[in-house]
Amino acid sequence: MLAVEKLDLFYGDAQALDGVSLDVPEGAIVAIVGANGAGKTSLIRAIAGMLRPARGAILWKGRDIAGQPSHVVCNLGVGQVAEGRQVFPTLSVRENLLMGSLLPRAKARRAQNLERMYALFPRLKERHDQAAGTLSGGEQQMLAIARCLMGEPELVMFDEPSLGLSPAMVQQVLATVADLNKSGLTCVLVEQNVAVSLRLASQAYVLENGRVTLSGPGVELLEDDRVRQAYLGL
Structure with a gap:
C-alpha cells in the first residue's frame, strides 16, 4: 500500500533521513522504533506531506x-x-470531530x-459539548x-500515541490501535513503548541517525540482542 524508497530529508544542512526505505503492506501494523532524534517524526511528516524530501520516492498505491x-x-x-494530540482546545469534542x-x-x-x-468511543459522546482542552490526556488522544x-x-x-499517558491509558490506546487494525485499517506505529509496539507489529524498522539499521517481523526484532540492549534494557 505504501512504499518509501531511498528517502533523503534535510533541515538546512542537517540531514534527518538518509536513504530510508520501507514497505507498509495493506492491512498490516508496521512499527518504526528508535531513540529520540532518530528521524521517526521526520519520516512521518515527510509521508504526510508536511516536509519535502530532497530525494527519494513515497509511493502510495504505486503513485509517487x-x-x-x-x-x-x-x-x-x-x-x-x-x-x-494537537486537538483544538477551545472547540468542543463534536466540533473537533467535524473538523x-x-x-x-x-x-x-x-x-x-x-x-x-x-x-467506537462512547466517552466522546458523553462529552460531545465539552471543550477539548478540558479533557484528560487519554480522552484527548x-x-x-x-x-x-x-x-x-x-x-x-x-506518532507516539501513548506519550504522557498513564500506564492504564497506554494499554487502552494501544488496544484501540490493534482493534482498528483488526477492522481493516492499515497502521504505521511510532511508539516509545518498544516492547508493546513490536508485539503488535507484523513488520518493524529500527531507525538510528536517520537510517534504517534493522528490519524484520516485530516478534523477531523483539528477540534481537541489539534491540533488547538498546531499547528494552535487557
Whole structure:
C-alpha cells in the first residue's frame, strides 16, 4: 500500500533521513522504533506531506506522492495522529470531530461517521459539548484518533500515541490501535513503548541517525540482542 524508497530529508544542512526505505503492506501494523532524534517524526511528516524530501520516492498505491501538499495526501487516504494530540482546545469534542470530516473524500458521510466515532468511543459522546482542552490526556488522544478517522483514511500513522499517558491509558490506546487494525485499517506505529509496539507489529524498522539499521517481523526484532540492549534494557 505504501512504499518509501531511498528517502533523503534535510533541515538546512542537517540531514534527518538518509536513504530510508520501507514497505507498509495493506492491512498490516508496521512499527518504526528508535531513540529520540532518530528521524521517526521526520519520516512521518515527510509521508504526510508536511516536509519535502530532497530525494527519494513515497509511493502510495504505486503513485509517487513525495512533495505533495498535506491536504492532497490526506484526501488520498493517508491519515496522521500527530505527536502531542494537537486537538483544538477551545472547540468542543463534536466540533473537533467535524473538523476531521472536511476532506472531500469524507464530507458526504459526515453524519454517519460522527455516529460511528461515538459508537467506537462512547466517552466522546458523553462529552460531545465539552471543550477539548478540558479533557484528560487519554480522552484527548481518543479524540485525536477519532478526528483522524472522520476523514475516512485507509492508512493511519500514529506518532507516539501513548506519550504522557498513564500506564492504564497506554494499554487502552494501544488496544484501540490493534482493534482498528483488526477492522481493516492499515497502521504505521511510532511508539516509545518498544516492547508493546513490536508485539503488535507484523513488520518493524529500527531507525538510528536517520537510517534504517534493522528490519524484520516485530516478534523477531523483539528477540534481537541489539534491540533488547538498546531499547528494552535487557
